[in-house]
Amino acid sequence: MLEHIELGRVFVISAPSGTGKTTLVKKLLKNHPNFKLSVSWTTRPPRPDEMDGRDYHFVSQSEFLEASKNNNFLEFEIVHRYYYGTPRQDVKKNIQDGYTVILDIDTKGALTIRKSCPQAILIFIQPPSIEDLENRLRQRATESEQDIKRRLQNAHQEMSIKSKFDYVIINNKLDHAYDELERCITSYTKRA
Structure with a gap:
């Protein structure tokens, strides 16, 4: 559990797929060396510009399930x-090392983090409209038509809990x- 951390040490950034969340997080990390991204584990294949250990820890489903069984995730x-999944030990170590920790995770995961770390600040990035989001997903050209429809349906659900x-x-x-x-974020980190 991370219930005893101070306010302004953990920020959870969530958004529907294609909203620009990852671009915003990368810029934030580039401009603030005292911020550290918690690198999630995933079973999805890497995109062409992604690197294992930097963007995600890309693992097999069996590796992921074994880690989950061993309670290695704050949430998954x-x-x-x-x-x-968000690796528990990485988050704890980054906090102990004095970093402000950024979690780039989905909305369900964000709400789970809120339970185990009530001092976390949850930030939702919203597209200007569903139509704009659909255009962004199509321009990205990394998903099938079926995947785009699924992502748009999920976006409606995610925006309903914002x-x-x-924020x-x-x-x-x-x-x-x-x-x-x-x-x-800096309004909190200046206080911490």
Whole structure:
């Protein structure tokens, strides 16, 4: 459990797939060396620009299930047919080493983290509209038509629970969304 950490040490950033969350998180990490991304485990195959250990720990389903059985995750979910999990020890170590920890995870995982780490700040990145999100997913050209439809359906569900997050940022323009995200996080880290 992480219930005794101080406010401003763990931030959970969630969004529907294709909203620009990963781009925002990468920029945040580049500009703040005292922030550390918790690298999730996943069973999904890597995308062309992703690297094992940097973007995700890419593992087999049997490896993932074994780690889950051993209680190695703070949370784990099945998202778009693949397992994703937040490694417990990595988060603890990064906090002990003095980093502000950023979790880039789905909305269900975010709400699970809230239970085990009530001091975590939950931030939801929202697309300007479902139509805009659909255009982004199509331009990305990494998913089949069936996957796009599934992601859009999931986006509706995810946006229906955004009120459970501490902050909602609309990513209409990347620079504006980044500025808002950075202001939100640094307002806490300056206090911690």
